[in-house]
Amino acid sequence: MEPDPEVEELATKLFGLARAGETGPLCAYVDAGVPANLRNQNGDTLLMLAAYHGHADTVRALAERGADPDLANDRGQTPLAGAVFKKEPEVVRALVDAGADPRAGTPSALETARMFGNSELVALLEK
Numbered sequence: 038m039e040p041d042p043e044v045e046e047l048a049t050k051l052f053g054l055a056r057a058g059e060t061g062p063l064c065a066y067v068d069a070g071v072p073a074n075l076r077n078q079n080g081d082t083l084l085m086l087a088a089y090h091g092h093a094d095t096v097r098a099l100a101e102r103g104a105d106p107d108l109a110n111d112r113g114q115t116p117l118a119g120a121v122f123k124k125e126p127e128v129v130r131a132l133v134d135a136g137a138d139p140r141a142g143t144p145s146a147l148e149t150a151r152m153f154g155n156s157e158l159v160a161l162l163e164k
Contacts, residue, residue, distance in 0.1 A: 052077050052083065052086055054066075055086040055087045055092075056090050058087060058091070059095075060092070060094050060095040060098050063083065063087075063098075064098050064099070064102060068102070073102045073104040073105075074103070074104055076110075079112075080110035081110045082104060082105070082110075082116070084099045084104040088116035088119050089120065089123055090123075091120075091123060091125045091127075091128055092128070093131040096116070096128055096131045096135070097134075100131070100136075106136055107136075107137055109143075112143075115141050115142035116132055117129065117132045117137040117138075117139060117142070117146035118146040118148075121149045121150045121158050122153075124153075124155065126157065133162070139162035147163070
């Protein structure tokens with residue numbers, strides 16, 4: 038079965054909104070029925086892309102709508118580990134507040150913070 042070009046176009050748009058931190062438009066789609074845990078071809082969720090690109094408000098809004106903060110991509114990376122890697126403390130706090138597990142994923146967020154010697158994030162994650 039061939040992929041529907043309109044569905045592909047919408048999915049591309051949604052992942053672009055997540056990357057850009059366009060919280061309002063993205064959440065309007067989720068509120069209208071788009072799955073909060075929608076994944077792309079790499080297994081990245083909307084939450085993962087928002088977290089990796091430093092959009093704490095978008096992360097909070099997606100988590101409030103049921104996005105799983107521990108859902109790892111195809112490489113075993115979690116949104117929290119991505120936020121630690123990108124040195125995004127506000128996003129890290131948003132994910133921890135949403136219940137993200139600092140020990141989930143490969144490598145975990147806590148391992149990532151230790152690997153890069155980020156004592157501020159290690160302290161935040163060890164709470």
